[in-house]
Amino acid sequence: GAGVSQTPSNKVTEKGKYVELRCDPISGHTALYWYRQSLGQGPEFLIYFQGTGAADDSGLPNDRFFAVRPEGSVSTLKIQRTERGDSAVYLCASSLSPGGFTEAFFGQGTRLTVV
Amino acid sequence: GESVGLHLPTLSVQEGDNSIINCAYSNSASDYFIWYKQESGKGPQFIIDIRSNMDKRQGQRVTVLLNKTVKHLSLQIAATQPGDSAVYFCAENMGNFNKFYFGSGTKLNVKP
Numbered sequence: 491g492a493g494v495s496q497t498p499s500n501k502v503t504e505k506g507k508y509v510e511l512r513c514d515p516i517s518g519h520t521a522l523y524w525y526r527q528s529l530g531q532g533p534e535f536l537i538y539f540q541g542t543g544a545a546d547d548s549g550l551p552n553d554r555f556f557a558v559r560p561e562g563s564v565s566t567l568k569i570q571r572t573e574r575g576d577s578a579v580y581l582c583a584s585s586l587s588p589g590g591f592t593e594a595f596f597g598q599g600t601r602l603t604v605v
Numbered sequence: 606g607e608s609v610g611l612h613l614p615t616l617s618v619q620e621g622d623n624s625i626i627n628c629a630y631s632n633s634a635s636d637y638f639i640w641y642k643q644e645s646g647k648g649p650q651f652i653i654d655i656r657s658n659m660d661k662r663q664g665q666r667v668t669v670l671l672n673k674t675v676k677h678l679s680l681q682i683a684a685t686q687p688g689d690s691a692v693y694f695c696a697e698n699m700g701n702f703n704k705f706y707f708g709s710g711t712k713l714n715v716k717p
Contacts, residue, residue, distance in 0.1 A: 532694045532707030596648030
């Protein structure tokens with residue numbers, strides 16, 4: 491497809507389990523971002539990749555959260571020992587270049603529910 | 606704007622009227638701003654952007670105004686349509702990369 495694709499669209503998991511969320515950015519986009527959106531709030535930055543490397547992971551809430559982008563395209567956000575407070579919509583975005591003043595295109599998100 | 610948790614500020618307008626959505630941003634060093642539209646169950650969608658060296662920018666039916674003195678951003682939508690109903694977010698960054706800080710959003714409700 492032409493847009494940012496995220497899978498799964500919905501994920502329900504039990505407290506304490508491990509989950510992986512996948513993001514396929516727009517082809518050719520070197521910059522990739524993960525955001526988290528809680529109900530009724532704006533997205534919050536988690537991590538930014540330029541190519542394969544995490545250029546800024548300052549938004550990851552704790553060491554249970556980790557993200558990779560091994561080949562500079564698809565990215566996976568990994569959450570260990572999930573907690574109910576992790577329930578949110580996880581959004582991925584990509585942009586053509588990492589510089590400022592460029593539009594980031596968002597995927598539809600993965601709704602994570604921890605029960 | 607302040608965070609209101611589950612209770613987003615809501616603007617209700619009649620179809621065909623003009624809408625003005627406001628946003629107070631936090632960082633005086635921010636030099637790039639974007640308005641996003643988010644419909645239920647979808648990711649944010651780019652509407653219009655503006656750099657800090659401008660105070661006004663126009664698109665199709667939309668205008669963004671930037672007042673750096675009071676750190677205020679507004680989005681004007683002309684001839685509002687039912688399809689404009691969504692939550693609108695302003696986002697700011699400092700231009701070095703796409704680490705945007707989003708406001709808490711305003712829900713626009715267009716009545717037919």
